[in-house]
Amino acid sequence: MLIDSDQIRAMEKRQRAAFVNSLSGFKSANLVGTADRAGHTNLAIMSSVVHLGSDPPLLALIVRPGGEERHTLANILATGCYSLNHVTAALVEPAHQTAARYPADVSEFEATGLTPQYQQGFAAPLVAEASLKLGLELREHQQLAINGTHLVIGEVVLVDIPERALMADGAVDLTVAGTVAISGLDSYHDPRIIKRMAYAKPGLSPRSLEHQTADMAARGRYQRV
Amino acid sequence: MLIDSDQIRAMEKRQRAAFVNSLSGFKSANLVGTADRAGHTNLAIMSSVVHLGSDPPLLALIVRPGGEERHTLANILATGCYSLNHVTAALVEPAHQTAARYPADVSEFEATGLTPQYQQGFAAPLVAEASLKLGLELREHQQLAINGTHLVIGEVVLVDIPERALMADGAVDLTVAGTVAISGLDSYHDPRIIKRMAYAKPGLSPRSLEHQTADMAARGRYQRV
Numbered sequence: 256m257l258i259d260s261d262q263i264r265a266m267e268k269r270q271r272a273a274f275v276n277s278l279s280g281f282k283s284a285n286l287v288g289t290a291d292r293a294g295h296t297n298l299a300i301m302s303s304v305v306h307l308g309s310d311p312p313l314l315a316l317i318v319r320p321g322g323e324e325r326h327t328l329a330n331i332l333a334t335g336c337y338s339l340n341h342v343t344a345a346l347v348e349p350a351h352q353t354a355a356r357y358p359a360d361v362s363e364f365e366a367t368g369l370t371p372q373y374q375q376g377f378a379a380p381l382v383a384e385a386s387l388k389l390g391l392e393l394r395e396h397q398q399l400a401i402n403g404t405h406l407v408i409g410e411v412v413l414v415d416i417p418e419r420a421l422m423a424d425g426a427v428d429l430t431v432a433g434t435v436a437i438s439g440l441d442s443y444h445d446p447r448i449i450k451r452m453a454y455a456k457p458g459l460s461p462r463s464l465e466h467q468t469a470d471m472a473a474r475g476r477y478q479r480v
Numbered sequence: 481m482l483i484d485s486d487q488i489r490a491m492e493k494r495q496r497a498a499f500v501n502s503l504s505g506f507k508s509a510n511l512v513g514t515a516d517r518a519g520h521t522n523l524a525i526m527s528s529v530v531h532l533g534s535d536p537p538l539l540a541l542i543v544r545p546g547g548e549e550r551h552t553l554a555n556i557l558a559t560g561c562y563s564l565n566h567v568t569a570a571l572v573e574p575a576h577q578t579a580a581r582y583p584a585d586v587s588e589f590e591a592t593g594l595t596p597q598y599q600q601g602f603a604a605p606l607v608a609e610a611s612l613k614l615g616l617e618l619r620e621h622q623q624l625a626i627n628g629t630h631l632v633i634g635e636v637v638l639v640d641i642p643e644r645a646l647m648a649d650g651a652v653d654l655t656v657a658g659t660v661a662i663s664g665l666d667s668y669h670d671p672r673i674i675k676r677m678a679y680a681k682p683g684l685s686p687r688s689l690e691h692q693t694a695d696m697a698a699r700g701r702y703q704r705v
Contacts, residue, residue, distance in 0.1 A: 277651050393623075449572060
């Protein structure tokens with residue numbers, strides 16, 4: 256069925272939010288951990304982390320204006336650092352609950368039972384229960400004129416990852432890390448591997464990484480480092 | 481295991497790209513369809529589409545400088561429009577093959593056997609074989625000073641979606657649309673639903689949308705419109 260601009264505009268507000276939030280495809284599921292200058296922690300689920308470059312290792316985060324996310328943004332701007340923690344299936348309920356509009360003086364860590372974890376020399380709290388955790392330092396921030404959302408660019412300075420999830424070629428097997436994906440505003444998914452593709456070249460047919468696929472079939476995952 | 485900035489910097493280039501591209505979590509899988517002013521088509525897979533806002537319906541796309549993606553960017557800037565087409569499991573091989581560095585005069589539609597499809601009043605080609613297709617008009621473009629990547633912001637003006645994938649509350653069931661997710665540079669995944677969560681509120685325990693979950697269990701999907 257075809258849906259045009261007028262029909263999107265005519266949707267009821269929450270219906271439109273649910274609809275448009277579904278259109279980009281599957282989204283990353285990260286808990287953003289921050290603290291204010293006094294060390295009061297904050298935790299917020301976000302589905303808008305996107306890869307920006309690998310040298311230096313940069314990730315971008317879209318933060319909506321207002322709402323719960325404004326505590327996160329204020330902390331990032333005040334301290335210059337934040338953590339990203341992959342949501343796993345076991346963490347879906349507390350992770351989703353961080354989206355509730357708690358007052359600024361309530362830590363979502365306490366409210367949801369998740370545990371703040373600290374790394375030497377890094378001020379923002381990580382989530383102890385997450386399997387893959389990143390520490391980032393703020394590198395650039397701008398408010399986009401088009402709709403007031405904030406573009407937050409950070410450099411990855413710290414990665415805490417299960418060793419068995421790291422593959423020989425540097426890629427991370429997110430299915431071993433247990434990372435989930437989000438669709439829309441509220442649906443959580445367990446992504447099963449279909450195939451891993453070899454580097455694409457003109458004149459060569461598309462082909463999967465066969466030996467890794469065989470290994471994957473035998474052990475349920477790719478060959479490790 | 482802990483990996484710090486120095487260790488990331490010391491990685492071999494392709495290893496670092498594979499590693500850092502894995503860190504954001506699961507990514508959207510979209511074929512970006514464009515044409516130049518003469519109507520010559522181009523198609524490129526990208527995993528960097530992110531939701532920016534629903535009113536107006538805006539999606540952002542990160543485009544790397546240089547490489548295959550520069551044809552896509554040139555076409556978007558020349559014509560002001562582009563399509564985003566969700567990759568399904570059946571389309572993984574041709575979709576991945578669009579990443580090969582074909583010359584500018586070779587259409588990835590022809591090279592991969594995918595079919596350009598046109599909608600009245602919209603100049604960019606959609607992918608006939610995709611189940612969920614979006615038409616976007618360029619609203620803003622900027623090159624990010626930090627690493628030269630391009631931020632392309634577009635408004636969704638056209639949605640072609642299977643009717644049975646549209647749920648009563650406006651959300652799209654991407655598992656019915658058959659949309660896949662990407663991890664890293666080359667891994668394609670089929671995301672199975674874990675649960676759909678109810679709107680989070682302070683003082684209320686996290687809870688899934690039970691009736692929809694029961695329906696989902698019975699029919700393998702949520703209740704439809």
